[in-house]
Amino acid sequence: MKHKNILIGILLIALYLAVYAAIGTGLIAPYYQVNLYLMGINIIAAVSLNLIVGFTGQLALGHAGFMAVGAYVSAVLTLKLGQPFLPAILAGAVCAFVIGIIIGLPTLRLTGDYLAIATLGFGEIIRGLLVNIDYVGGAAGINGIPKLTNWTWLYLFTLLTVFSIKNFVNSTHGRACIAIRDNELAAETMGINTTYYKVLAFSIGAFFAGIAGALYAHYFFLIQPATFSFMKSFDALVMVVFGGLGSITGSIIAAMAVTFMNAALINFGSLRMIIYALLLVIIMVFRPQGLMGTKEFTLKHLFRVKEGGSS
Amino acid sequence: MKTYKWLVVSLIMMLAVSLAATGCGKKETSDTIKVGVNYELSGEVAAYGTTAKDAILLAFDEINAAGGVLGKKIEAVVLDNKSDAAEALNVATKLITQEKVVAHLGPATTGATLNVVPVCTEYKVPLITNSATNPDVTVDPQTKETREYVFRTCFIDPPQAVVAAEFAVNQLGKKKMAVYYDNTNDYSKGLYQVFKEQVIALGGEIVAEEGYVKEDQEFRPTLTKFKQSGAELIYIPGYYEKVAKIISQARELGIDVPFLGADGWDSPDLVEVAGPEALNNTFFTNHYSPQDPSEKVQNFVKAYKERYGSIPASFSATAYDAAYLLADAIKRAGSTDTVAITKALAETKDFDGITGKFSFDEQHNPVKEVSIIEMVNGEQTLKTKITPKQ
Numbered sequence: 001m002k003h004k005n006i007l008i009g010i011l012l013i014a015l016y017l018a019v020y021a022a023i024g025t026g027l028i029a030p031y032y033q034v035n036l037y038l039m040g041i042n043i044i045a046a047v048s049l050n051l052i053v054g055f056t057g058q059l060a061l062g063h064a065g066f067m068a069v070g071a072y073v074s075a076v077l078t079l080k081l082g083q084p085f086l087p088a089i090l091a092g093a094v095c096a097f098v099i100g101i102i103i104g105l106p107t108l109r110l111t112g113d114y115l116a117i118a119t120l121g122f123g124e125i126i127r128g129l130l131v132n133i134d135y136v137g138g139a140a141g142i143n144g145i146p147k148l149t150n151w152t153w154l155y156l157f158t159l160l161t162v163f164s165i166k167n168f169v170n171s172t173h174g175r176a177c178i179a180i181r182d183n184e185l186a187a188e189t190m191g192i193n194t195t196y197y198k199v200l201a202f203s204i205g206a207f208f209a210g211i212a213g214a215l216y217a218h219y220f221f222l223i224q225p226a227t228f229s230f231m232k233s234f235d236a237l238v239m240v241v242f243g244g245l246g247s248i249t250g251s252i253i254a255a256m257a258v259t260f261m262n263a264a265l266i267n268f269g270s271l272r273m274i275i276y277a278l279l280l281v282i283i284m285v286f287r288p289q290g291l292m293g294t295k296e297f298t299l300k301h302l303f304r305v306k307e308g309g310s311s
Numbered sequence: 312m313k314t315y316k317w318l319v320v321s322l323i324m325m326l327a328v329s330l331a332a333t334g335c336g337k338k339e340t341s342d343t344i345k346v347g348v349n350y351e352l353s354g355e356v357a358a359y360g361t362t363a364k365d366a367i368l369l370a371f372d373e374i375n376a377a378g379g380v381l382g383k384k385i386e387a388v389v390l391d392n393k394s395d396a397a398e399a400l401n402v403a404t405k406l407i408t409q410e411k412v413v414a415h416l417g418p419a420t421t422g423a424t425l426n427v428v429p430v431c432t433e434y435k436v437p438l439i440t441n442s443a444t445n446p447d448v449t450v451d452p453q454t455k456e457t458r459e460y461v462f463r464t465c466f467i468d469p470p471q472a473v474v475a476a477e478f479a480v481n482q483l484g485k486k487k488m489a490v491y492y493d494n495t496n497d498y499s500k501g502l503y504q505v506f507k508e509q510v511i512a513l514g515g516e517i518v519a520e521e522g523y524v525k526e527d528q529e530f531r532p533t534l535t536k537f538k539q540s541g542a543e544l545i546y547i548p549g550y551y552e553k554v555a556k557i558i559s560q561a562r563e564l565g566i567d568v569p570f571l572g573a574d575g576w577d578s579p580d581l582v583e584v585a586g587p588e589a590l591n592n593t594f595f596t597n598h599y600s601p602q603d604p605s606e607k608v609q610n611f612v613k614a615y616k617e618r619y620g621s622i623p624a625s626f627s628a629t630a631y632d633a634a635y636l637l638a639d640a641i642k643r644a645g646s647t648d649t650v651a652i653t654k655a656l657a658e659t660k661d662f663d664g665i666t667g668k669f670s671f672d673e674q675h676n677p678v679k680e681v682s683i684i685e686m687v688n689g690e691q692t693l694k695t696k697i698t699p700k701q
Contacts (some may be wrong), residue, residue, distance in 0.1 A: 031405040038397070130497065140445065140497055144453055220397045221428045227396060262398075262505050264404060266390055273353045273393065 011310035016155050023151055035263045037219050040154040041212050042255040044161045047248055048208035051165050053237065054294075056176065056201040056244035057181030058108060059116045063209050064232035065123035066096040068225070070210025071217035072136055075145045078218065080263030085148040089157070089214040096210025100203030108198040123230055130225040142217075144177075149219040157215060161208045166248055168240065177201045181246070242283065243291050250292030257291075312686035318427070333546075343386035344379075344647050346371070346529045346637065347406030347436075349417040349427065354394025359419040363441050363630035364389060365619050367416055370634035373614070380641045392418055399423035403430045412436065413647045414637050419446040419626065424461075431460045437653040439637060441629040444468050444498070449675040462656050462675045464629045464636060464666065470699035471596040472502045472548065474681040476509030477697060478594070479544050479571055487518045489542035491533065491557060493549040494522030502573055504546035518542050524552065530557045531564060538566050550575040562589040574598060577625055577691075587689025598625035599666040600682045600693035611665050625666075632664035 019036070022028045028036065045063060052060045071093035077088035107152045131139045168174045176197045179187040188194050235258075243254030261279060267270035285292075288301040347536060348367055368387060375384045388410045392399040399418050406412045415431055415438045416527050418424050424443040431438040439462045440448065446468075479485050485631035488510055507517050519540040521533045534557070537545060545561070547554050547570060554576055561570070569641030572595035582590060601612045601622050611631060615623040623631070639662060641647065644655040660670045669679035678698075685694040 014618075030408045031401070034401045034404050038401070079441055138497060139495070140447075141422065143447060144451070147429075220400060220426060221429055222422060223423050224396065226422065263401070266402065269390075272391060 007086040008058040012159065013155060016152075019155075020151055032263075035259055036151075036153060037149065037215075038262075039256050039259040040158045041216050042236075042239060042259050043158050043221075043252050044208055044215070045215040045236045046243065046255040047161055047165055048205045048212070049236045050240045050243070050246070050248060050251045051168070051177075051201055051208075052137075052205040053240055054247070054251070055169055055181060056198060057184075058198055058202065059112065060119040060202065060205075061116050061230065061233050061237065062103070062119035062123035062126075063205075063236045064120075064228040064230060065119075065126035066100065066206040066209035067213030067232065068097055068123075068126050068130065068215065068223075068228035069096040070207075070213030071223045071228070072130060072142070072213075073210075074214035075142050075217045076136065076289065078148065079142065079145050085153070085218065089153075089211055092214040093207045094209035096213070097203050097207040104199040105195075108195060108202060120230060120233070123233055125226070127225045127228060132268040137224075139225060141222060141227070143222045145217050145221055145223065147218060147275060148219065149215045154215060156261065157211050162248060162252065165208070166202075169248070173200060178246075191235030238280065241290055242280065243293070246287060246292045246294040247290070247292035247296055249297035250290055250295075253291055253297070342662065343384050344381070344641065345386050345388055345410055345412045345531070347403070347410060347412035347415040347417075348387050348389040348417060349392055349399060349402045349406060350389070351393035351394040351419050351423070352389075356394045356420055359442060359626055360392075360394070360417070362624055362627045363417065363419055366615065366623060366627035366630040367634045369615060369618060370638075374635070374638050375588060380638050381646075381647070385638065388412060392423060394420070395562075396422045396426040397515065400426045400430060403427040407431070407434045407436050411548055413438070413641070413649055414652055416443070416630075416633055416637065419443070421448055424448050425577075428458055428461055428612065431499055432458065434649075435460060436649045437637075437640075437656055438479070439464060439633045441465055441633045442626040444603075446674075446676075452607070457674050458459045460653055462581070462636075462671065464633045464664070464669075465598060465626070466679060466681065466699075467676050468498060468501050471681060472505035473509050473598050473699045474683070474697045475502075475546065475548075475571055475573065476506050476513060476515070477700075478596075478695070479546070480510060480513040480515045482695070483544065485544040485569070486515050487541055487543045488515055489519040489537040489540060489545045490517060490521075490539070491530075491545060491547045491549075492522055493525065493553065495525050496549070498575065499548045499550075503546075506546055506548065521555075523549075525553075527553070528556065530560050534561045534564055534566060537561075538564065542568060544569050544571060546571045546576070548573045551578040551581040552584070554584045555581050558593060559585045559589045569593060574625060582686075582689040587686075590686040590689060594694060595684050595687045597682050597684050599628045599693060600684055602691060602693045603682070604693075607663070608665055616691055628665045632662075632666050 023033060049063050052058050073095045074088040074092035077083040077091055078085060103122050107115060110118055130136060136142055176192045179192055180194050180197055184194055239254040239258050240251055243250030261276055265275055268275060323489050348364055350364045351357055352364060356357060371385045371387050379385060388406060390406060392401045392402045403415060406415060415436055417440060418427060418432060419442045421443040424440045425448060427438060437460050441464050443463060444465055444467050445651050449458055449463060451458060490506065491502040492501050510517060519542055554572055557697060558570055570593040576595040577597055611625060640652050640655040643687045644651040657671060661668050667679035669677035672678050680696040682696050683694040684691045
């Protein structure tokens, strides 16, 4: 067990240093760097949404709203109030977390389609509010945000997200969330406070969505309310479903695959969205449970032969 | 069975990837000049992006047929940015660092263009947009400095309102105006402010001003108020969907004063919703008129219609101008060095385009005449052209 953790640690540090060196020496061309950053941001968004949709079983469509909160709060802090980057990211995430609780308490009493509609509405409310606040530029948005997101920050926060959510899912709280997903009535009968756990998972997901939004804002110079339309929520949902509801590694692989597909199809011009959609349809037809189902990709898979195939 | 399924999936994936790889197959670059075309070809504003791209490709084909520039042919590298600002940055990075384009045309919207500006500035590649009208696109709002590598071929919003005010007061001889603007839209609010200032400066008077919001369907109460205020002209700097409804409701109420608007009116849907009858005695400011009798405009309209089967919209005309302007700048620079092209662009004097003769001011905005279009029985006709006073 201990050996495994050390091995993972070494692998992660090696990956960090390898990419860091590759960026420094220009081995990764600027165009691929943009996609690398998008990949990291997508991973954070997808993994945090998976906690809500995949593990707790609450179909939420307002993820872009939380990203918008994180993006706007952090951008206002760094650009207008001159605060450092780290506190700005955390402030953005905390604001998203608090709003997650406020939104979660009333809406999570709803289930299924109703919850989906309520959260979709929430995302649109955030967007509508931002359009009407002149301080943050209204419909034109905030422009000229300093480019503070670098590989180190991106990597750190991606790891933080993945490991926090992994550990949450494996904790008592996470088990309670999974129990709610599998059968809410049974879970409640067993004494699980379903509202508490649903709101908890929802607001933790919102917290990390806020981080994704903050990183996004500080990489792409400009944020507009239109950037965080419901299409962005759907993008994250596509990654979660594509990777497998309830699989963190699935979400990571899917986020990477979706970003890669997007980059690879760029030469097709207006046809690319059709090809992208077609690929998604094909994958979902052949693999309706998503790439990973509810399974996780672990080091055990790699060493299975050595251990004689038992898992 | 399971392995078989996976085989199919992975084969399809491989096919897609290999297709993508061949898509960017290397072409001989020595005898062509590569120009990046980064437009909204899918997504929300695909209509704008597509017409602009069509006009640019038409212009480049004409230039190449006439012998190209500096003895070389222009090769357009067209990529889609999905109407997404982040994607526009992604596309621009690819165009500049992978495709090594000498200049960058597009995107169509202000947001996407603002996202591309830092990339163009970093690699010193000139950018020309044909329809991003926000002043911030060419001037940094914080430092008030002109962005060195950014140019546009459309006029920014204020000149439209200046010309509208001058037309209303001096040519139509109206003194009392009412303004009905879109309260949720920066474009509309900006035009309203400038129009108001200009009308007062010219000795006119604003007798009523009201805002509507995007969701409004019922405009009669406000219009009745305008009628009672004795307004001789109503200025509506909005988009065609609402404008059409406002005008048809106003005519029902018996308001027969002229209406005046801006380029947001330019759509065939305006006539479809309001009806040709209601639109008589209405005017709007625009980038060009396809009815302009000048030979240059008529040739363009004819060529565009032959190739794409429709009358070019005003942003097709500005895109066409952007393509010719770039070719002209490369010729004047005498090289394909991006900094030399930028310098030539900044020095543009009296460039003779479809949308008028123009020079760039120190903020890289074109100084040119504004066309005033009159609606006559559902047809757009060119009323007059006015050069805005600086």
